[in-house]
Amino acid sequence: MLELRGITAGYDPRDPVVRDVSLTIGDGEAVGLLGPSGCGKSTLARVAALLHRPDAGSVVIDGEPARGWRHRAPREQRTAFGVVFQQPRQSADPRLRLRDLIAEPLRATGRRAEADTRVGELAPVVGLSAELLARRPHEVSDGQLQRACVARALVARPRWLICDEMTAMLDASTTAALVGVVEAYRRESGAGLLAVGHDAVLLERWCDRTVRWEPLTRPFTVSRGLRPRTPGPQTPDGLNTVPVIRVTQ
Amino acid sequence: MGSRTRALRVSAGVMAAVVLAVLVVPLAVPLDEQAVDLGAKLLPPGAAHPFGTDEVGRDLLLRCVYGLRVSLLVGVVAALVATVVGTAAGALAGAFGGWPDRLLMRLVDLFSAVPHLLLGIFVVALFRPGIWPVVASVAVTHWLSTARVVRAEVLSLRSRPYIDAAVSGGASRWRVTVRHLLPAVLPQAGLAAVLMVPHAIWHESALSFLGLGLPTHRASLGNMVNSARGSLLAGDWWPTLFPGLFIIVPTLALAGLAGAWRARLNPRHRSELTL
Numbered sequence: 001m002l003e004l005r006g007i008t009a010g011y012d013p014r015d016p017v018v019r020d021v022s023l024t025i026g027d028g029e030a031v032g033l034l035g036p037s038g039c040g041k042s043t044l045a046r047v048a049a050l051l052h053r054p055d056a057g058s059v060v061i062d063g064e065p066a067r068g069w070r071h072r073a074p075r076e077q078r079t080a081f082g083v084v085f086q087q088p089r090q091s092a093d094p095r096l097r098l099r100d101l102i103a104e105p106l107r108a109t110g111r112r113a114e115a116d117t118r119v120g121e122l123a124p125v126v127g128l129s130a131e132l133l134a135r136r137p138h139e140v141s142d143g144q145l146q147r148a149c150v151a152r153a154l155v156a157r158p159r160w161l162i163c164d165e166m167t168a169m170l171d172a173s174t175t176a177a178l179v180g181v182v183e184a185y186r187r188e189s190g191a192g193l194l195a196v197g198h199d200a201v202l203l204e205r206w207c208d209r210t211v212r213w214e215p216l217t218r219p220f221t222v223s224r225g226l227r228p229r230t231p232g233p234q235t236p237d238g239l240n241t242v243p244v245i246r247v248t249q
Numbered sequence: 250m251g252s253r254t255r256a257l258r259v260s261a262g263v264m265a266a267v268v269l270a271v272l273v274v275p276l277a278v279p280l281d282e283q284a285v286d287l288g289a290k291l292l293p294p295g296a297a298h299p300f301g302t303d304e305v306g307r308d309l310l311l312r313c314v315y316g317l318r319v320s321l322l323v324g325v326v327a328a329l330v331a332t333v334v335g336t337a338a339g340a341l342a343g344a345f346g347g348w349p350d351r352l353l354m355r356l357v358d359l360f361s362a363v364p365h366l367l368l369g370i371f372v373v374a375l376f377r378p379g380i381w382p383v384v385a386s387v388a389v390t391h392w393l394s395t396a397r398v399v400r401a402e403v404l405s406l407r408s409r410p411y412i413d414a415a416v417s418g419g420a421s422r423w424r425v426t427v428r429h430l431l432p433a434v435l436p437q438a439g440l441a442a443v444l445m446v447p448h449a450i451w452h453e454s455a456l457s458f459l460g461l462g463l464p465t466h467r468a469s470l471g472n473m474v475n476s477a478r479g480s481l482l483a484g485d486w487w488p489t490l491f492p493g494l495f496i497i498v499p500t501l502a503l504a505g506l507a508g509a510w511r512a513r514l515n516p517r518h519r520s521e522l523t524l
Binding site for chain 2: 046050078079081082108
């Protein structure tokens with residue numbers, strides 16, 4: 001079970017993006033987190049993956065509280081998560097060939113010996129040919145690069161997957177293929193999933209349960225020139241989702 | 250051909266000639282650059298001595314080439330040492346943050362607070378005159394700007410999602426630094442090294458001019474300008490002009506090459522490292 005308890009997080013302690021949010025994902029469960037752009041759902045995903053230290057609250061992974069964030073988190077807690085980000089260009093080291101990009105988590109954790117076989121297994125699964133594996137990020141398309149990023153997230157066999165707008169930059173067929181890859185991995189491994197996005201149709205089909213991040217939950221500050229948050233075109237109204245997130249001011 | 254291309258070609262041509270001269274002349278011309286001929290002292294430029302002779306009759310062309318050889322050696326080695334030290338300090342400070350960052354950056358401030366020629370003079374004064382104290386003196390005073398630039402670059406890279414991905418993949422701080430951050434700053438650091446070579450050459454000349462660099466009998470451009478001061482007052486211009494040109498022309502050519510590299514590396518980014 002992955003529990004986020006009373007998370008308050010952001011980039012300015014006086015004006016947190018996420019306020020007192022709790023969310024629980026059961027073993028093997030897929031939870032979709034829906035919300036408009038800028039509402040803080042990506043920040044919450046980064047907190048869940050132990051990549052961003054919250055101002056308050058705790059993350060409990062399989063009954064064990066997170067003991068730190070980023071490098072301060074013990075390696076076995078950090079690597080319990082496979083993370084896929086929205087923009088493959090930004091999340092791939094431009095100097096690594098796709099083969100090395102995918103193998104990097106194994107090499108970084110001293111499991112160098114497994115790297116070649118594991119990359120060999122995953123490449124056909126995500127649809128990357130041997131020729132593509134030898135290329136660098138600038139020589140492949142966004143879709144091909146995101147396939148490599150998904151393979152990188154799966155290579156060390158994480159117990160939890162965090163997909164932050166994984167398919168926002170992709171066409172329909174690549175989206176379908178990558179969701180299929182993630183689901184196949186979950187069936188085989190029993191991993192849980194937190195999928196963040198604003199595509200309600202996709203997340204409702206993909207996940208066991210979706211959680212709607214209510215708009216207009218944050219007071220806007222005039223001093224920063226922000227306009228009040230209203231439901232934008234990304235958040236079609238009237239979808240039958242259960243608001244499980246508790247947001248208190 | 251645009252003016253930029255022309256400038257690049259001229260710079261490249263001058264540098265090629267300079268490198269060829271300092272490598273080939275000492276091998277091809279069996280003359281001693283330290284040979285004194287008092288019968289031929291202060292001859293103006295002519296057929297036998299294209300650059301003339303100095304106040305003890307030594308051939309100036311030969312001495313200029315030998316001087317440039319020393320200057321280039323000092324410049325390149327000092328720039329390399331300074332860049333390696335600066336890159337290491339900047340990368341450690343930027344990647345680790347916290348107290349290593351504070352310690353290293355206060356050290357940078359401390360070194361920057363002292364005028365660097367003064368600090369350079371202090372360092373050479375600790376040793377017997379020679380090439381290596383000059384190299385050390387230039388390196389000690391020139392790693393600071395590289396450290397700052399590399400740290401700033403690392404800080405901006407550190408928040409990229411691919412670093413998040415590496416952290417999530419279990420990479421240690423050290424691995425993140427060596428595998429992802431350092432390779433990303435190497436082009437900038439290399440550029441900083443090339444831009445530093447002319448600066449290092451000027452420093453070597455300045456120290457030698459002040460009589461603190463190489464021993465006076467060794468041909469060094471700074472030494473030559475220094476010892477030519479007396480003859481310049483008497484109206485003999487060539488012992489000052491030619492070593493001076495040998496300092497200015499190659500350093501301008503190097504700066505031209507580095508500028509072209511910088512424009513290519515990042516057309517929209519003006520580096521903090523300027524001459």
